[in-house]
Amino acid sequence: MKSEVNQGVARTRRRAWRAIVIILGVVAALGITSAVQMQLDAIGKTKRDEELLYLPNEKLLNHFTAGLHSVVADLLWLKCVQYTVQEFHSQERKFTWLEHMCNTIVRLDPYFTGAYQWGGTLLAAIGNDTAAIELVKRGMVRRPDRWELPFEVAKTFILNRREEPGAAAIASYYLLWTADLLEGADREFFTRWAYNIQRMHDLSGTGRQIWVNIRETTKDPFMRELAERKIALLDVREKCAGLNLAVERFVQKYGRRPGRLEELSEKGVVDTIPSDPLGGMFFVADDGKVYNTSVLDEDVADRLRVIRAAINRFKNEKGRYPERLEELVESGEMTRLPSHPYPGRAWRYDPIQGSVE
Numbered sequence: 001m002k003s004e005v006n007q008g009v010a011r012t013r014r015r016a017w018r019a020i021v022i023i024l025g026v027v028a029a030l031g032i033t034s035a036v037q038m039q040l041d042a043i044g045k046t047k048r049d050e051e052l053l054y055l056p057n058e059k060l061l062n063h064f065t066a067g068l069h070s071v072v073a074d075l076l077w078l079k080c081v082q083y084t085v086q087e088f089h090s091q092e093r094k095f096t097w098l099e100h101m102c103n104t105i106v107r108l109d110p111y112f113t114g115a116y117q118w119g120g121t122l123l124a125a126i127g128n129d130t131a132a133i134e135l136v137k138r139g140m141v142r143r144p145d146r147w148e149l150p151f152e153v154a155k156t157f158i159l160n161r162r163e164e165p166g167a168a169a170i171a172s173y174y175l176l177w178t179a180d181l182l183e184g185a186d187r188e189f190f191t192r193w194a195y196n197i198q199r200m201h202d203l204s205g206t207g208r209q210i211w212v213n214i215r216e217t218t219k220d221p222f223m224r225e226l227a228e229r230k231i232a233l234l235d236v237r238e239k240c241a242g243l244n245l246a247v248e249r250f251v252q253k254y255g256r257r258p259g260r261l262e263e264l265s266e267k268g269v270v271d272t273i274p275s276d277p278l279g280g281m282f283f284v285a286d287d288g289k290v291y292n293t294s295v296l297d298e299d300v301a302d303r304l305r306v307i308r309a310a311i312n313r314f315k316n317e318k319g320r321y322p323e324r325l326e327e328l329v330e331s332g333e334m335t336r337l338p339s340h341p342y343p344g345r346a347w348r349y350d351p352i353q354g355s356v357e
Contacts, residue, residue, distance in 0.1 A: 073109035080105065080115075084122055098122060099131045106135070110142045113149070120152045129160040147181035150174045151190070158197075168201035176214060180223060187223075192302060195230060208234050232277050236292050239274040243282060243290040246270045257288035285343040299341035304356065307347070310334045311354050321354035 080101045102119035106112055116139025123132035133156055140149045154174035161167040175194035179187045208231060215227035243261070246269045250258050254267070261284050264270045273282060280294030307325065310333040314322050318331075325347060328334045340346055349356045 070109040070112070073105045073112050073115070076101065076105050076108070077112070077115055080119070080122075098126065099128060099135075102131075102135055106138065113139065113143050113146050115139075116143070117146075117148045117152050120156065124156045124160055127160070129156050132156050132160075145181065147178045150177035150181070154178065168197050172197045180214070180218060180220070188226075191223075191226060192305075196302065229278070233295060233298060236276055236278065236280070236294055239276075240282065240290055240292050240295065243270070243274070247284075247288065247290060258284055260284065261290065287343055289343070291343065296341045303338040303341065306334075306338060307356055311356065315354060321351050323351050325349050325356065 080098070083101065084098060102115060102123065105115045105119070109115070116136055120132040120136040120139075123129070123135060133153055136149050136152045136156075139146075140153075143149060151174070154171045154177075157164075157167045157171040157174070162171075172194040175190050175197070179190035179194065182190065211227045211230045211234070215224055215231065218224050218227070243264070246264050247257060250264060250267065250269050253269070258264055258267075261273055261282055265273055276282065276292060276294055278294040280292050280297070282290055282292050285291055307328070310328045311321060314328060314331060314333050322328055322331070325337055329337055347356050
């Protein structure tokens with residue numbers, strides 16, 4: 001009995017000592033942060049251009065934070081945001097210490113997703129996109145489960161490096177990486193975004209390789225099925241392009257455009273009319289060009305999604321649906337109204353329900 005009492009007293013003492021150590025650690029962390037604050041204030045009151053040291057070395061902080069690295073990292077992140085706001089409103093806007101602050105924070109807490117994500121946003125916003133990309137990629141190693149990080153890299157290439165060769169391909173790659181970490185509608189959104197970038201920048205070869213890689217490596221049945229569909233659509237688009245070249249040869253030889261697609265094979269311009277593995281059909285429109293229904297239906301769905309999103313934004317801001325689709329452009333919700341992919345067709349819009357087809 002006496003032994004059990006002694007053991008209970010010993011456990012109580014150990015708990016008390018642990019509590020004291022934790023409290024002292026918090027006090028030490030706050031003390032260091034306070035000292036940092038005093039240093040910042042002193043520097044701010046003198047010459048900002050002559051700042052020599054904004055933060056203590058992260059190894060020194062690690063030594064004195066008594067295992068409370070994440071607590072100090074949170075506090076320094078608040079200071080980082082405050083510093084960025086102050087610099088933004090200053091005349092110089094030098095942001096001299098932003099990169100150093102972000103790196104210090106993620107060394108203190110390597111799993112601080114917000115510091116990687118928003119630190120990358122801040123660095124990219126001031127034009128230091130190289131540091132932004134490096135910071136976020138370090139975060140992707142530590143937190144491979146967070147979709148926000150590959151999206152941050154994609155966003156930097158889209159906003160800051162869009163004029164550089166290969167930027168569109170890299171952006172689409174990281175958007176697909178983002179999609180692979182999401183589910184449902186979010187996954188579909190980022191996947192379509194990547195696909196649209198590939199189409200806009202004529203990245204069919206790059207896009208095909210990306211989709212093939214996804215098909216062969218993903219463990220997600222939906223992503224595999226989606227990749228197979230996108231590869232099939234790329235094949236159909238190439239067949240469409242080939243048929244339109246055949247139409248030009250037909251015109252050169254016969255002085256007119258074919259009235260039916262079958263004329264291309266009947267006149268020996270092509271051996272056979274290709275098939276569509278997605279179940280659609282090739283046809284010659286009134287403008288004399290060859291189209292495919294699978295491709296057009298995909299384009300219709302993409303453009304409808306954009307128009308409907310603009311209608312919803314308009315409704316949220318104005319409290320009503322636009323009277324005409326053109327009002328979306330007039331109000332600034334869209335820069336232009338996308339045309340209907342099918343030749344000779346137009347969008348049907350119901351201003352009462354706000355629906356468009």
